[in-house]
Amino acid sequence: MELISLKGTSLKTKLAILKELGYGSDGDYVLRSSGEKVVDKYIDIPVRVDHMVILPGSEVILDDNELSISSYVEEYGNVL
Amino acid sequence: MITSLASRHMSKNMGMSSESPISDAAEGTAKAVLDWSSDKIHAFVEKLRNRKLAFICDEATIATVREEYNSGEAKFYETYIEDKDILFQVRMGLALRKLERDKKRLRDLRERIYKKYKIKGLHIAEFVQTGILHRYIGLLIGGMRSLEEFKKDIIEVLVNIEKHVLFVQEASKTADMVQKASNIIDANSPDIFVVSGIGDAAKIADESGKKLEIMQRDYKVERISGEDEVIFFFKRFVKF
Numbered sequence: 001m002e003l004i005s006l007k008g009t010s011l012k013t014k015l016a017i018l019k020e021l022g023y024g025s026d027g028d029y030v031l032r033s034s035g036e037k038v039v040d041k042y043i044d045i046p047v048r049v050d051h052m053v054i055l056p057g058s059e060v061i062l063d064d065n066e067l068s069i070s071s072y073v074e075e076y077g078n079v080l
Numbered sequence: 081m082i083t084s085l086a087s088r089h090m091s092k093n094m095g096m097s098s099e100s101p102i103s104d105a106a107e108g109t110a111k112a113v114l115d116w117s118s119d120k121i122h123a124f125v126e127k128l129r130n131r132k133l134a135f136i137c138d139e140a141t142i143a144t145v146r147e148e149y150n151s152g153e154a155k156f157y158e159t160y161i162e163d164k165d166i167l168f169q170v171r172m173g174l175a176l177r178k179l180e181r182d183k184k185r186l187r188d189l190r191e192r193i194y195k196k197y198k199i200k201g202l203h204i205a206e207f208v209q210t211g212i213l214h215r216y217i218g219l220l221i222g223g224m225r226s227l228e229e230f231k232k233d234i235i236e237v238l239v240n241i242e243k244h245v246l247f248v249q250e251a252s253k254t255a256d257m258v259q260k261a262s263n264i265i266d267a268n269s270p271d272i273f274v275v276s277g278i279g280d281a282a283k284i285a286d287e288s289g290k291k292l293e294i295m296q297r298d299y300k301v302e303r304i305s306g307e308d309e310v311i312f313f314f315k316r317f318v319k320f
Contacts, residue, residue, distance in 0.1 A: 002133045003142065004124070016118070017135065020125045043192055053141075056131040064137035066175040067192045069145045074168060078149050080134065080142055 001079055006052070014049050021059055025049050030061055042071035140185075144178045153214075160231050166238050169193070169201045173208025180209075203241050212245070212274055212311055213238075215304065219272055219315055243268045248288060250280035257288035258295070265296060265314075273299070273314040286310040 006014055015025055023038065024031040030038040030047045037046040040063040051064045057076045062068040073080060127133035136142055148154055148171040161167045172193050179186040194202045207213050216237060224230045237244045246261045257275070265273055275292065277285020286305070289312030293301045299314035 001131070002127065003136050004133060005137065005139055006135050007137050007139070013121075016121050017125065020118070020121050021128075043196065051137060052135075053137050054128065054135040056128055056134055059128065064141050065192060066141055066144050066148070066179075066189055067172065067196065069141060070148055070168065070171060070175070073145060073149060074164070079131070080145060 001056070003080065011049065014052070017054070018049070021054070023061070040068050042068045144175050147178055148172075148174045157208075157213075160234055161238070162231065163235055163239075166204065166235065169197055169204040170208050170213070170238070172197075172201070173205035173213070176205055176209035177211075200241060203245065203247055204238055206247065206276075206278070207238070207241060207245060210276060210278060210309060210311065212276060215311075215313060216272060216274070219313065223271075237272075244270050244272065245274040245276060246288075248275065248277035248281045248285040250284070252281065252284050252288075254284055254287040254291065257284060258291045261288065261292050262295060269316070271316045273316075275312040275314070276309070277311075278309045282308055282310045285312070 006017075011027070018025055018030060022033055024033065024035075028048060030049055030052055032038055038061050039045065040047050041060075043063065043065070045063060047061050047063050053062050053064050053069065054060070055062065055069075055072055055076070056079070057072075060072060060076075062072060069080070124133060124135075128135065151174065154171065154174055157167060157170050161170060172189070176186060176189060176193075179189060190202060190205075193205050197204075207216075217234065220230055220233050243264060246257065246264065248257050261273070261275060264270075275285055275289045277283070277288075282305075286303075289301070289303060289310065292312070292314070293299075296314055298316055298318075300317050302313040302315070304311045304313070
């Protein structure tokens with residue numbers, strides 16, 4: 001799997017990626033089309049745009065941390 | 081392969097050789113970044129939807145996760161620990177160890193483990209982080225009668241970690257720790273009991289372990305000390 005790091009990428013680029021996926025942002029957090037903050041399903045915190053990862057599998061948007069990404073691996077397999 | 085958009089841009093500007101496959105790949109994506117039209121983004125998102133691409137943030141996070149799953153130690157635990165939830169907490173211990181030089185990330189992960197798995201989960205992770213599980217398994221192997229029993233013993237210590245390990249905290253008092261350890265030993269008669277202290281707790285663990293050693297005559301004691309940690313292994317022996 002190809003991994004593209006968003007670290008250091010402009011906010012504009014990140015927002016464009018989110019828009020393509022059908023999400024938005026208030027400038028800080030990732031928002032659903034309904035305006036609700038996207039919550040990291042593994043650690044239950046809102047995902048910040050500058051700290052987000054977007055992983056395959058129903059477009060999983062998570063906070064960039066070891067516990068969340070490991071939990072993703074547990075659920076979706078060791079694809080990284 | 082992990083590719084960083086920012087580093088690609090830098091590589092391009094630094095004039096890296098086009099003969100390098102890495103810089104070639106880097107330059108290729110740098111161009112894509114520089115003119116990231118909606119078509120380009122659409123293409124990346126399509127790859128994401130086809131499970132051929134992931135957008136990550138810090139490459140170090142991925143490196144740590146990979147080690148949790150792919151290192152020899154991780155594979156060993158995967159073989160002998162069948163409980164998936166416990167195995168995950170063990171993996172978190174490997175991650176903690178990997179982050180030991182990055183105090184902020186270490187603290188953040190500890191907090192997340194605590195929030196999700198409470199103090200028991202954090203203790204399991206610390207048990208692995210500090211290498212105690214290594215040594216503990218070494219002691220188990222020494223008296224191993226069957227593979228099934230070995231697996232059962234590993235799970236037993238992890239599931240009931242508070243009955244087998246005393247984690248000394250920096251605010252702990254030596255007398256209290258000795259009393260607590262004695263109570264645990266008296267109540268559970270573990271074959272192996274561990275007293276562990278890290279950082280500021282190392283000195284208290286050292287004092288506690290030495291006092292406990294005098295009191296616990298049925299155990300052989302092994303003391304291991306590192307840069308900022310002290311661990312006592314009390315292994316029960318029976319005279320016939």
